[in-house]
Amino acid sequence: MATIEARGLRKTFRTTVALDGIDLRVEEGRILGLIGPNGAGKTTALNAILGLTSYEGDLKVLGRDPWSERDHLMQDVSFIADVAVLPRWIRVTQLLDYVAGVHPRFDRAKAESFLARTTIKRTSKVRELSKGMVAQLHLALVMAIDAKLLVLDEPTLGLDILYRKQFYDSLLNDYFDHSRTIVVTTHQVEEVQDVLTDLMFINRGRIVLQCSMEEFDSRYLEVMVNPEQVAAARALKPIHERSVFGRSVLLFDHADRGQLAALGEVRRPSIADLFVAVMSDNTEQPQPPPVTTATYGASEGAIR
């Protein structure tokens, strides 16, 4: 049984189509990154998986229908929506008491030991904690729940770089094992690149790219082409071209590595670069592919 299985998943809000027939299968033990521009349907997809929104089509999460069985499903699914959803009036101890009181798979001692590594005081109210501490608190709660599926919707939005790094480190070191599955959406793609096992791009309610990270590494190559060989490189049909410091950087799908090496410096593209390539192709902009004037630093940064 797959952890998540969707066929023809559709969701419309009045006139807008948020999800336009998505087929999706996520097996146990995978870490799937769901990447897409704002309004692409990522959150709607997650909400459907979490039983927070109704939908058309077939969807089974851990074999259950999330919309009609949310409360049962939530015994095996944990969920962090963008940072500030912990109630601000609650005290840390009350939060631990409450979750321990309602969640059969919550291990309080475990949560306490995670909290012991932070500077969060048990007697503090959530409103007294910094944004980063609230994220740590929520993560400590979630990691102490023995869930099969963890869903993260922009979990690190608005956190500083130290907290963001720590967030994924804790998740990988102290939580993830091959009996769990994680689905994450984020705009900070560069920090999940080495975390993910699978990648999915979504745009306008449709899946536009779907591959495992092994596939990603073998399929896509980026070449910083020597100026005199640009024409030769273009002949090999790159899927995207951009210029960095006056030099052309071409992205290839299914190209021969040896052939590319002759043209310039070959390296692994970042998810962000592939995203830009796929999205600009997807929005059907005029040919030849526009040369983005992004600087090298910007391409490493977040996709807006």
Next chain:
Amino acid sequence: MNASSNNTPESRVTTGVGDPGHNRSSTTPFNWSVRRELWENRSIYVAPLIAAVVALFGFLVSTFGMPERRQGVLLLDPAQQRAMIGAPYDVAAMMLIFTAFIVGVFYCLDALHSERRDRSILFWKSLPVSDLTTVLSKATIPLVVLPVIIFVIIVLVQFLMLLWSSAVLLSSGLAATTWTRFNLFQQSLILLYSLIVIALWHAPIYGWALLISGWARRATFLWAVLPLLAIGILEKFAFDTSHFLSMLKNRVFDAGDTAFAFQPHHGIAITSLTQLTPGRYIATPGLWIGLVFAAAFVALAVWQRRYRGPI
């Protein structure tokens, strides 16, 4: 996803070992949800406590010159004596019951609204607690928790009032006259009955407030009140009648109409258990109609919460 299932023997073993431990821990989502409401809404007990302090202070002030007045009261006939001596106790009780009603209504108007306003609904919904449990735990506050709190506080306040009046009357040898005319034990039974009567009568009001709090995006009080007033005013204009408004008034103020046999000329003071008429109350159609509405409102609130997210 063409992802391979990495279900290694080790991971199977760990989950297998882990499971019995997790099944052992028993959870009580309903109890914890009620407790959660008390954490969030401290006014549930703070407001009645403040009202109690005010009542006690008022009584303290009113006991100046009490011995002399008591001499005069004792010359009246026994029923009037009871009415005069018991009056401050009844007033204190009613003040607290009224406070509880106000707290209950405003609590309900906020109960399903604040979690959407502060987005915490996303957190609550990430836990294995059903919408039914959540909404019922909130409905329990005005229907059970507040009456219990208010019962304890009223009995305590009346006991303190009795002690204080005894102290004041001690030197004039009249201390016992209060205790014999205001029987605290019997009054507590009457109070308990009254609180049940009132809670059941007001149930549709609380249900309505809960429903509106889960529905309105803002201004829950106005959404709860204005449409009802509008219906009443329309009726007045269209038919020159006011059945709807008098029905609302009856729902808010006349809980005790059929539940007590009020004695003529003694106001609303209930001094004897024989004045309680539960049979007549249970036979009142208005009680059952109200409860049906209450159940419908709560059911709608449960159904509606499924569709609700942050606002």
